[in-house]
Amino acid sequence: MTTPPSIPQGTRDFGPDIVCKRNFIFQTIKRFFELYAFQPLETPALEHLDTLMGKYGDEGDKLIFKILNNGLDHPEKQQKAREEFEKILQGKNSSFITERALKYDLTIPLARYVAMNHQRITFPFKRFQIQPVWRADRPQKGRYREFWQCDADIVGSRSSLHEAELALLCHDVFTGLGLKNYSLRVNHRKILAGLCETMGCSEKLTQITTAIDKLEKAGWEKVSAELQKAGLLPQQTDTVRQFISITGTTEEVIKQLQDLMPHSYEAAAGIEDIKSFFSWLKNITIPVVLDPSLARGLDYYTGIIFEIKAPPEVKMGSLGGGGRYDNLTGLFGVTGISGVGISFGIDRIFDVMEELSLFPDSLNETAKLIFFNLGITETEVTFSLARELRNKGNSVDIYPDKVKLDKQFRYAEKKNIQWAVIIGEEEIKTHTAKLKNLKTGVQQTLTFTELLNFSF
């Protein structure tokens, strides 16, 4: 191969600096997941294509990466493969050509896992999952073809305690990451359904929800145009406008919703859930706002929905979200299991933390200290000292060759190592080491014992 190598569009190599920063995010989130008694689950990258198809809408289906079956060049398979390939060319599926696909999100695999294992699982099942997913989307800034999702869900319980716990978890995570000034918007699908019920167009719930979902990105003009396209009368569109303009304290918003939809059974049920959600949080100060204009596009939500808003000082929309869904496992033949979950948008959180310089400096340190190499005899000594220092929990590098010290200093600097240990012929005779702080330039002489007990 003579052309320089590259990686597929929309994928990324994560070099050491980036991995350390991403791990800082993952580990912070994981720590809180565990404190809230969530358990880890990992599902394969590969799923049966059947498992995924038809779960993400027509647009979603087209974005699923499919795996070509191996062995189609076998003489006995060629003719059938040729015929079956015509199905692919017609936009259909053929399990003869491709029976597997890369997972598209973590929610359908969870539903599939629960449906497969529901007789063994103790419910409520609180699981978290941090794994890559793949989408054949057009890559653009902040949108990748291989990206990570980070989800926590509680499956098999309808208690609104879980929604409150997820809100609190979210607060702990963002506080833990140092991302103050985030906010959590909350709404309820039944309140949106109540709006449709009140307007006498319950059958248009999905269209109305999808339209409202575009408010923040595209503005009211666009929403209003979409509502008109969906066949709403000017009076109805005006009701939607009134609805999404409601603001205030939780009590004030609830009062206005009740005034707007006094006879809606759906709205009343949604408001009841919302009240119960807020009552769990009444003694705790976290930035949760009841916002009727929050819609969230995904069709499977049926109860409370969340969205995490980035701090206002950065231009970035949602950092995550979630909500309650009923009957997700029903897609796989197991009915009556309710769930509620939250998902953190790792890539966006990463970008916001970079922008606000929130990553600790220590993350890009390769090692605490490095032994410079002054020759074979010297390095035989440093090799043993390095071993003892590692046994005490210090990360230690040893320069592998006897080259000019200049070069070794440069290496240490580039690798962001704070301490250099220099042991030459003289030092070996006296059992001492020169220890230099590469950040301050200060150098001191220590005995081997002092070196082994030094606090790096």
Add this chain to the structure above:
Amino acid sequence: MTTPPSIPQGTRDFGPDIVCKRNFIFQTIKRFFELYAFQPLETPALEHLDTLMGKYGDEGDKLIFKILNNGLDHPEKQQKAREEFEKILQGKNSSFITERALKYDLTIPLARYVAMNHQRITFPFKRFQIQPVWRADRPQKGRYREFWQCDADIVGSRSSLHEAELALLCHDVFTGLGLKNYSLRVNHRKILAGLCETMGCSEKLTQITTAIDKLEKAGWEKVSAELQKAGLLPQQTDTVRQFISITGTTEEVIKQLQDLMPHSYEAAAGIEDIKSFFSWLKNITIPVVLDPSLARGLDYYTGIIFEIKAPPEVKMGSLGGGGRYDNLTGLFGVTGISGVGISFGIDRIFDVMEELSLFPDSLNETAKLIFFNLGITETEVTFSLARELRNKGNSVDIYPDKVKLDKQFRYAEKKNIQWAVIIGEEEIKTHTAKLKNLKTGVQQTLTFTELLNFSF
């Protein structure tokens, strides 16, 4: 979908128990990688098919999972797709049909990464990588289509210090995992080349190496048959037999190798490296054995090779291995970069640790404690207490509904939670909690303050 869902053959769901055990292995290995100043790298699951093809031999090429390009059903693409698909049916590639593939190992992506970034990387580059890889192999016990590799490599240095560090790292990892009685076999590709040189058939190095590699699994009969098939004369086959039968201390083995191949320049060079490797380790007691019968199949090794042998009390072959390779990045147009690496076989290590019951019991604990649910008013109190206990670093679960205590106890037991806290109407009045140790059955009454300061 009415058929119960399943996952593709050769893939696995990792439920909470298994993830915790696997993470114990990953984290132990990662800790030592970091103590030895290795830095993390992550490369995408998807690579250009061109990057992978031709790197793993003809057999390997067939086992690469290829991704079907999206959008082939576009009217303008159909005819060309039909034509290009014929190439696939002939066992060739077509970037029109499939331009991406799933990575097959971590070594070629490392070479690709280094070739892409060599002007920015500070060498020696010590990287570790723990990621899944995919192979369309026939699944069988212990062989999966999606499995994890766990590699550490040093790229851009020829110092034999690295081989010694990797041997030591390996020892620390296995000691850290509690896997005593493992052993590390070492040999050198140049010693094997020396054998061929001595027998006057240097051109048969690959065949002879491949044959010797089968000794442990298939026995001498099979090796001897393969050597004969490769055209070795009975006298030569006998020399191979002598060679692989050499045992003893390092000095004894070296002496016998020198006696068998007194005039081989290759052997002498290999022995020189081996001596230098062992001299680094002379003050350290680790189970390293120089074993001429170690060959390792992979063609890209050029220097010292390693193999980690499972403890004799379990029936399991290699738990990992590695070695030095020259010019791996040469495949991508960047020459003169030497590397050396080690790879841990996670799935086998997992199986051995299960068999020897080496996983700590605490791993499958979902939470330290659980608050039982005696009603809404009670749970509003426990919700605040749970928050404070989590802030102190305890993982805490709250039972979400007021159901019979029996059921709550059963839940706690199944989730392996040691402590249950019971707060009812009476307890709220007196600001106390009943704390029950579910392992011992002992129950005590604590004030809220005592509870918050309790050492769980």
